[in-house]
Amino acid sequence: MLALVIFLGALIMLGVGALIAGAILGGGRVREAAPFNTSVDAPGAKIESTELQGNRILMRLSGGANGEELVILDAGSGRLLGRVAVNAK
Secondary structure, eight states: OHHHHHHHHHHHHHHHHHHHHHHHHHTTOOOOOOOOOOOOOOTTEEEEEEEEETTEEEEEEEESTTOEEEEEEETTTOOEEEEEEEOOO
16 A cells, blocks of 8 residues: 555655656747738728727728728737728718
């Protein structure tokens, strides 16, 4: 029984040491954001402004077929998350 306790204690110490070494060695890595290409179908529209809020890119478009419009993109992937058309009548 004593040998089993010593053996398991040694395994725990090795595991904790491996976790600490992994945190030290892997903690210095910097992940670079991958560039992305995205397209937003808005013929004739102009980008009036852009704004970054958290991990979202907000683009305000004017002109074009939809008039005033807000386009929401994911900043990490460039995926189109939504569009809000402003229909002022």
